Amino acid sequence: MSYELTHLDKEAAQPLKSADELVGDFSFTSSASVRSDEQVAQMLKNPGFGSEFSDYMAHATWRAGEGWTDKVIEPYGALSLEPAAAVLHYGQEIFEGLKAYRHDDGSIWTFRPTYNAARLNKSNRRMAIPELPIEDFVSSLVNLVRADERYVPSGEGSSLYLRPFIFASEPFLGVRAARQYEYLVIASPSGPYFTNGFQPINVWVETEYHRAGPGGMGDAKTGGNYAASLLPKVVAHDQGFDEVMFLDAATNTNIDELGGMNVFVVMADGSVKTPQLNGNILPGGTRSSILQLLDSRGVRTSEELIRYDELIDGIRTGDVAELFACGTAAVVTPIGSLTGADFKVEIPSGPVTQSIYDELTAIQLGHVEDKFNWLYRLV
Numbered sequence: 001m002s003y004e005l006t007h008l009d010k011e012a013a014q015p016l017k018s019a020d021e022l023v024g025d026f027s028f029t030s031s032a033s034v035r036s037d038e039q040v041a042q043m044l045k046n047p048g049f050g051s052e053f054s055d056y057m058a059h060a061t062w063r064a065g066e067g068w069t070d071k072v073i074e075p076y077g078a079l080s081l082e083p084a085a086a087v088l089h090y091g092q093e094i095f096e097g098l099k100a101y102r103h104d105d106g107s108i109w110t111f112r113p114t115y116n117a118a119r120l121n122k123s124n125r126r127m128a129i130p131e132l133p134i135e136d137f138v139s140s141l142v143n144l145v146r147a148d149e150r151y152v153p154s155g156e157g158s159s160l161y162l163r164p165f166i167f168a169s170e171p172f173l174g175v176r177a178a179r180q181y182e183y184l185v186i187a188s189p190s191g192p193y194f195t196n197g198f199q200p201i202n203v204w205v206e207t208e209y210h211r212a213g214p215g216g217m218g219d220a221k222t223g224g225n226y227a228a229s230l231l232p233k234v235v236a237h238d239q240g241f242d243e244v245m246f247l248d249a250a251t252n253t254n255i256d257e258l259g260g261m262n263v264f265v266v267m268a269d270g271s272v273k274t275p276q277l278n279g280n281i282l283p284g285g286t287r288s289s290i291l292q293l294l295d296s297r298g299v300r301t302s303e304e305l306i307r308y309d310e311l312i313d314g315i316r317t318g319d320v321a322e323l324f325a326c327g328t329a330a331v332v333t334p335i336g337s338l339t340g341a342d343f344k345v346e347i348p349s350g351p352v353t354q355s356i357y358d359e360l361t362a363i364q365l366g367h368v369e370d371k372f373n374w375l376y377r378l379v
């Protein structure tokens with residue numbers, strides 16, 4: 001069976017203006033205190049992840065009756081927010097995550113930005129937040145990265161991580177959808193996830209807590225889902241596990257996903273499967289890209305219910321050859337072991353996981369032809 005494009009894939013396939021045509025849509029306010037080139041170079045030597053930020057941020061505001069206004073690129077810095085701001089009480093917020101990559105010729109590109117824009121709006125709809133036009137989303141990335149060009153590192157695995165987000169800023173304690181929202185994009189240089197080749201992760205299969213349930217908001221990228229995942233993650237970390245695999249809340253038998261990554265199973269017969277999108281799972285852009293890459297290789301792929309007990313049996317019998325997680329941050333991560341209350345299985349990382357990592361990163365870095373037209377030039 002081949003991958004059937006989702007609504008998000010189709011929405012993402014729309015034509016887009018070039019970056020040059022979007023310049024200036026967010027007006028630029030220069031910062032009086034940008035870092036020196038030496039300070040930026042120092043930061044890029046070992047950026048880690050998510051703790052250092054660039055000089056600027058994109059910002060726009062939505063007000064009832066006005067829509068999205070005040071689109072600016074302004075100095076990165078603290079926000080002024082009333083303590084009654086709705087997001088602080090009812091969690092009405094959504095976010096996205098994508099990366100800007102520097103190619104060998106110095107040009108800067110991002111990967112499937114319209115997919116993230118379409119998913120942002122899917123999350124917005126679920127959280128009763130007004131949608132943001134796809135062009136405004138891409139324009140915010142273009143104008144921010146052009147202001148912060150110096151912060152885009154080069155080298156395999158390095159990138160400028162872009163974090164767009166929207167939250168309810170209206171100061172009001174009534175429980176209803178807010179009438180004012182802020183959209184921001186902040187940028188954080190990030191280094192290679194794997195510095196010495198793949199490091200397989202050890203995963204705890206969680207049967208007590210769920211991150212999402214039927215009719216909930218599991219397929220929206222909203223903070224509440226991550227908040228729900230933190231306690232099981234703390235408990236699992238304390239027991240020496242790297243990540244938690246969540247099961248579907250309705251039956252506690254099928255695999256949903258990890259707290260921040262989708263999951264793939266490579267069978268010994270060469271076919272590949274991943275849990276079907278059931279409303280609880282975030283529709284990952286990496287997941288969609290991997291399914292399309294495998295299709296183009298002629299690999300048999302399927303999206304289906306995957307029972308965790310059958311997965312464990314398959315690993316034991318050798319029917320399952322490889323298991324990996326995927327997402328924007330690490331691209332793909334081999335899962336080296338699965339442990340639950342009454343089982344532990346180990347699984348070696350293998351060639352399919354490696355080849356998907358190699359092919360996706362080669363596309364992102366411009367080392368091979370972009371046959372799916374996934375890259376978008378920012379600078």
Ligand SMILES: Cc1ncc(COP(=O)(O)O)c(C=O)c1O
Binds near residue numbers: 261284327
């Ligand atoms: C819960 C969850 N699942 C899956 C993913 C993978 O999504 P993507 O491939 O778009 O980064 C993420 C990361 O964004 C996530 O937070």
